[in-house]
Amino acid sequence: MSGPAPEVKSVWRLIVLALGFFFLYMPIIVLIVYSFNDSQLVTVWSKFSLRWYKELFVGVQQQSEAIRSGVLLSLTIGFFSASFAVVLGTISAFVLTRFDSFRTKTLFSFLTTAPMVLPDVIIGLALMLLFVALENMTGGLYDWLNGMKVEEGTLWSGIHSALTYCASKIAGWPEKGAFTIWLAMVTLTSAYVSVVVRTRLQEMDNSIEEAAMDLGATPLKTFFVITIPSLFPAILSGWLLAFTISMDDVVITQFVSGPGAKTLPIVVFSSVRRGVSPTINALASIIVLVVSVCTFIVWYTMHRKDKKRQREYGMMSVRQKAEREKSDTPKA
Amino acid sequence: MKLKTSRLRRLHFRGSSCVIGAPYLWTILFFFIPFLIIFKISFADVSDTSQPPYSDLTSYEDNHVNIALNVGNYLDLFRCEDEEDCNVWKIDYDFLNFESVGLNIRDSLKGFFDAISTEFHVTIYIEAFWNSVKIAAVSTLICLLIGYPMAWSIAHSSQAMRSVLLMLVILPSWTSFLIRVYAWIGLLKPNGTINNVLMWFGIIHEPLNMMHTSFAVYIGVVYAYLPFMIMPLYTAISRVDNSLIEAAEDLGAKPFTILTKILLPLTSGGMIAGSMLVFIPAVGEYIIPELLGGPYNILIGQQLWIDFSNNHDWPKAAAIAVAMLLFLLVPIIWYFKQQKNEGVSK
Numbered sequence: 001m002s003g004p005a006p007e008v009k010s011v012w013r014l015i016v017l018a019l020g021f022f023f024l025y026m027p028i029i030v031l032i033v034y035s036f037n038d039s040q041l042v043t044v045w046s047k048f049s050l051r052w053y054k055e056l057f058v059g060v061q062q063q064s065e066a067i068r069s070g071v072l073l074s075l076t077i078g079f080f081s082a083s084f085a086v087v088l089g090t091i092s093a094f095v096l097t098r099f100d101s102f103r104t105k106t107l108f109s110f111l112t113t114a115p116m117v118l119p120d121v122i123i124g125l126a127l128m129l130l131f132v133a134l135e136n137m138t139g140g141l142y143d144w145l146n147g148m149k150v151e152e153g154t155l156w157s158g159i160h161s162a163l164t165y166c167a168s169k170i171a172g173w174p175e176k177g178a179f180t181i182w183l184a185m186v187t188l189t190s191a192y193v194s195v196v197v198r199t200r201l202q203e204m205d206n207s208i209e210e211a212a213m214d215l216g217a218t219p220l221k222t223f224f225v226i227t228i229p230s231l232f233p234a235i236l237s238g239w240l241l242a243f244t245i246s247m248d249d250v251v252i253t254q255f256v257s258g259p260g261a262k263t264l265p266i267v268v269f270s271s272v273r274r275g276v277s278p279t280i281n282a283l284a285s286i287i288v289l290v291v292s293v294c295t296f297i298v299w300y301t302m303h304r305k306d307k308k309r310q311r312e313y314g315m316m317s318v319r320q321k322a323e324r325e326k327s328d329t330p331k332a
Numbered sequence: 333m334k335l336k337t338s339r340l341r342r343l344h345f346r347g348s349s350c351v352i353g354a355p356y357l358w359t360i361l362f363f364f365i366p367f368l369i370i371f372k373i374s375f376a377d378v379s380d381t382s383q384p385p386y387s388d389l390t391s392y393e394d395n396h397v398n399i400a401l402n403v404g405n406y407l408d409l410f411r412c413e414d415e416e417d418c419n420v421w422k423i424d425y426d427f428l429n430f431e432s433v434g435l436n437i438r439d440s441l442k443g444f445f446d447a448i449s450t451e452f453h454v455t456i457y458i459e460a461f462w463n464s465v466k467i468a469a470v471s472t473l474i475c476l477l478i479g480y481p482m483a484w485s486i487a488h489s490s491q492a493m494r495s496v497l498l499m500l501v502i503l504p505s506w507t508s509f510l511i512r513v514y515a516w517i518g519l520l521k522p523n524g525t526i527n528n529v530l531m532w533f534g535i536i537h538e539p540l541n542m543m544h545t546s547f548a549v550y551i552g553v554v555y556a557y558l559p560f561m562i563m564p565l566y567t568a569i570s571r572v573d574n575s576l577i578e579a580a581e582d583l584g585a586k587p588f589t590i591l592t593k594i595l596l597p598l599t600s601g602g603m604i605a606g607s608m609l610v611f612i613p614a615v616g617e618y619i620i621p622e623l624l625g626g627p628y629n630i631l632i633g634q635q636l637w638i639d640f641s642n643n644h645d646w647p648k649a650a651a652i653a654v655a656m657l658l659f660l661l662v663p664i665i666w667y668f669k670q671q672k673n674e675g676v677s678k
Contacts, residue, residue, distance in 0.1 A: 006574060008488040017489075017497070020482040024504055024558065027515035030525050034518060043524050092355035110668065111359045117608070117664055119616020121633045122653045125640065126366035129650070132384050133369055187362040190355070248508045251618050251633075255640075265510055272514050272623060276521070284511040291507045299499045306495075 028288055035281035042276040052282040063271055064279055070264035074247050077178060077263065081185035082242035086235055088186065089193025089242075096194070097201040115191040124255030127184045131174055131256060142171035176258035184256045185249065189242035196241060200234035233302065240298065244291070367657075374650035375401045385644050405651035412453040419459055457652065460635040461659075467546065467621075467631065468614035471553040472607050475561040478554070479606065483565035484595075498566065505559040513552050513623050520548050520624070544626035552620040557613070561606040568602025569595070601670055608667035612660055632656060 034042050038049035056064050092112050096105070115123060145164045150157045174180050208230070212222045228235075250265045257266065271277055376386040377400070391398045454462075486497045504512060519525045520542040527539040542548055572595065580590050596603075618633040625631070630638075632652065640649035 006488070007490045013485045013488060016481045016485045020478065020485075021500060023478070023555070024501070027512065027519055027555070028504065028507070030519060031511070031515040041523075043518050043521060043528065088355045088358055092359075095355065108356060108359070111363055112355065113668070114664070115363065117612050117667060119613055119633060119656065119660070121616045121618050121636050122370075122657060125636065125649060125653050126370050127362065129369045129373060129646070130362065130366040136384065183362060187358070190358070194355075244506055248510065250510055254637075265508070268510055268514075269619070272510070272517070276514075276518050280514065281518075284508070284514065287511060288507050292503060295499065295503050295506050299495075303495055 031281055032285045032288065035278065035285040037278065037281075040278065042278050042281060052278040053286075055279050056282045056286075059279070061279070063267075063277070066262060066267045066271075067264065067279070067283060070262055070267040073178065073261065074264040077182055077185060078243045078247040081182050081189060081246045082239050084182075085186045085190040085193050085242040086239045089190040089238060090197050090231070090235060092190065092194045093197035093201055097198055112194050113191055115188050116195065120249070120251035121255075123188065124184075124252040127180075127187065127252065128176075128255040131176060131180050131183075134174060135172055135176075138167070138170045138173045142167040176256060177261040178257075180256045180258075181253050181261060181263065184252050185242075185246035188249070188252060189245050192241050192245060193235075193238035196238040197231060197234045200231055204230060233305075237298065240294070370650045370653050373647055374405055374654045375403065376405075376647045376650075377402050378645050378647055384646065386646050402647070405647045406655070408648065409455060409457040409651060409655060412455055419454055419456065456630070457632070457635060460630045460632045461655075463546075463629050464615050464617070464632040465659075467549055467553060468611050468617075471550055471557070471614055472561075472611045474550070474554050475558050475610050476603065476607060479558055479561035479565055480603075483562050483569050483602075486562070486566055487569040498563075501559050501562050501566075509556060510619060512556055513620055516548065516552055516555065516624060517543065520551070543624065546625070546629050548624035549621050549629070549631075552624045553610075553614050553617060556620060557610040560609040564602040564605040564609065565599065566602075568599040568605075572598045601673065604670050605667065608663050608670070612663055612667070615660060616656060 034045070035052060036048050036050065037045055038051060039046035055061060056067065059065075092108075096109050096112070099105075142164070145160065145167050148160065150160045174183070209222050209226050212226050213219065217225065248265055250269045253263055253266055254269075257263070268280060268283070272280060372389060373386055376389060379385060379387045387400075389399055389401065391400070482501075486494060486501070489497055517524070521527070522539040522541060522543065524543070526542070527536070530536045531539065576594055576598075577590055580594055585593070616633045617631060618637060621629070621631045621634055625634075636649050636652045636656075639645045639652065
């Protein structure tokens with residue numbers, strides 16, 4: 001009999017799981033428990049209190065104010081970079097799965113997935129140097145136009161002053177700040193989206209799209225009516241992944257952000273460096289709660305869909321099953 | 333079927349170059365060109381006067397274009413000129429001393445060892461790099477040792493439990509990386525939870541000094557990257573055809589033989605993928621050593637940041653990045669090959 005691994009009933013299996021999950025969850029649980037501690041000394045228990053949550057939401061300490069403005073900035077950057085990364089990542093996933101090989105496909109596939117594995121410090125430094133180079137270029141362009149000697153009253157002088165005006169507007173672009181963080185996050189996260197969508201595209205059944213086109217739908221209509229909806233779960237999880245990654249990034253942001261743009265991770269990192277703080281514990285607990293609830297909802301809906309699919313699969317006749325399996329096996 | 337597919341592809345994207353264009357341009361502008369710039373700046377000189385703080389490679393003088401490539405940034409990584417930039421590694425060859433079995437290679441070859449130098453002057457860069465590689469490699473091994481049994485246990489749970497357990501493995505990695513590392517500060521501190529618990533049980537009487545040591549960095553790396561090890565391992569293990577194991581059992585193979593002859597070879601792809609997913613980012617790790625590590629065992633990621641931000645030596649930081657990239661190229665290509673093979677066998 002071939003098939004998936006059977007259930008093994010063994011005490012060892014349970015012990016391994018218990019120890020493993022203890023290791024994975026114990027630090028988080030301790031963190032949450034101490035966020036309800038009244039004492040300023042995080043690890044010495046005094047009594048139950050919600051004062052650090054209160055401090056986080058309405059407190060006037062400099063730290064909690066920085067955290068609140070950081071949350072807002074991070075949510076904004078996260079939302080916009082995830083939304084754009086989803087578009088870019090989906091297109092590049094399409095290019096990589098549906099297109100016949102083109103000359104630089106291997107290079108393209110390497111370049112689109114490399115940001116996932118490369119250390120953050122390298123990506124951060126590379127992007128920072130790029131932004132500085134761009135800044136220099138735009139600034140240099142303005143200086144060059146400004147310093148040019150032009151005869152008054154000619155047509156060229158009119159064009160020149162128009163050009164100089166435009167150059168003065170873009171001089172110093174892109175200034176380090178929220179915009180450069182957004183650029184960096186899109187670059188980083190579109191790689192993740194691309195991988196998630198690609199996996200789904202590879203296991204998707206082409207026959208529905210073919211049927212739609214046989215029935216006369218245009219490629220564009222097929223794409224929007226059939227392909228995008230069936231890709232939707234992958235796109236959604238890609239978006240969530242991109243959002244969490246850009247909400248959480250410290251290293252790359254530290255390289256590419258200016259003095260003004262203090263995202264939440266940057267605020268947390270610089271305060272955590274000075275040691276533990278009960279307000280950070282309260283913040284961490286809220287993040288853990290939100291992420292857990294979201295993950296659980298996504299997981300539960302997917303889990304139910306999976307179950308439904310399996311039930312339908314179970315009701316199919318033997319012949320249908322054989323056919324399904326045949327079409328599932330690779331064509332190559 | 334095949335014909336249909338190819339027609340589908342053609343119909344789907346006629347005039348496709350525009351579609352390829354967007355992500356392609358983006359990747360080249362924001363990923364490929366930056367690496368060329370890093371490469372360029374790694375050959376520049378530091379200059380205090382200009383902004384940004386590095387010199388141009390090319391200059392134009394008397395109708396000549398001068399190109400000045402400064403390889404000093406790379407040489408400085410290896411070469412010891414300033415005493416303060418260097419540390420001394422002393423090798424005492426103690427590992428050749430097998431006195432317990434009556435064999436002492438060290439003393440019998442004493443003359444030989446005295447002749448060759450046992451002191452090495454290494455730069456802070458080499459040392460930082462060595463620290464990073466050591467920590468990344470050992471943590472990867474520990475992740476493998478913890479992750480493999482866990483992945484196996486999950487793969488052999490009941491069908492319903494499997495997806496719950498998998499979700500529980502991924503869940504921590506969806507919460508903030510920073511916060512997961514931060515959680516360990518509270519545990520490892522001298523008056524932290526672990527010390528409190530151990531002292532309460534009377535196992536130790538004085539707090540153990542765990543914070544700001546390599547030990548803390550190891551724990552942080554293993555903890556943060558364990559999910560990335562478990563996921564590919566789980567995929568690989570659950571793909572193993574169980575009939576092979578049953579056949580081996582029927583033929584009387586012992587569990588150990590089944591493990592080494594069947595399970596490990598068949599899951600080697602997952603082991604490689606998981607190891608690379610831990611090792612590659614761990615080499616350049618910055619947050620974990622910064623928060624949990626001590627001031628003496630600087631890792632290469634931290635060194636890069638120090639050179640970039642504190643010393644304003646951008647060319648040196650770029651040289652470190654290039655060296656790191658060259659070092660990581662082998663594991664990265666290995667990982668990509670592995671992924672490609674997976675894709676084919678799927």
